[in-house]
Amino acid sequence: MSTKSDFYNSLTAQAVALCEGEPNRLAKLANLSALLNLALDDINWVGFYLREQDSLVLGPFQGKPACMRLPLGKGVCSAAVTTGTIQRVANVxxxxxxxxxxxxxxSEIVLPLSDGEHVWGVLDIDSPSFDRFDEQDEAGLRLWLAAVSPLL
Structure with missing residues (x-):
């Protein structure tokens, strides 16, 4: 039986392969949201919000229709942007x-997307289960993002 670490290593390799050779960021984000939606169990929404001045605007995603614009200063996604850190929330x-x-x-996990100087967006993953995301998920998604970010 494979471990979560093995799972995230495989998921990272798939994500990198999807991004390599494609210059368009939006196309890559669309495929990455589809990949995560297919691979992660017990989630009901996964996607990206892109920073636009003082708000986050809905980007490529998989799931039900979502909030199109989130103000900075309120919510889990905003906290990831303003702190530049992963937000893992057991009970939203x-x-x-x-x-x-x-x-x-x-429950929710949000990872900031950064160019090294500025946070330009977030990866947001929601679950209908409480406490869906554990430390291993956070570590795996952190490594996933570290491998994918230079390609975005």
Missing amino acids: HEFSGHIACDGASN
Whole structure:
């Protein structure tokens, strides 16, 4: 039986292969959201929000229709942007200022996308289960993002 580490290593290799040779960021983000949606179990939304001045605008995603614009200063995605750190939330209903785009989402992990100087967007993954994302998921997604970011 493979481990979560093996799973994320394989997922990272697939993501890198999808991105290599394609110059268009939007096309790569679209395929990456599709890959994550197919590979991750127990999620109900995965996608990207892209920074535009004082808000995050909906980018490529998989799932139900979502909030199209999130203001910076409120919510889990905003916290990832303003702190530049991964936000792993076991129960979104207990997160001060949480923006509920889908009431079925109960936990969330958000990873900031950075060019090294500025956070230009986030990867947002939601689950209908409480405490869906553990330390191994966070570590695996951190490595996934580290491998994919230079290609975006």
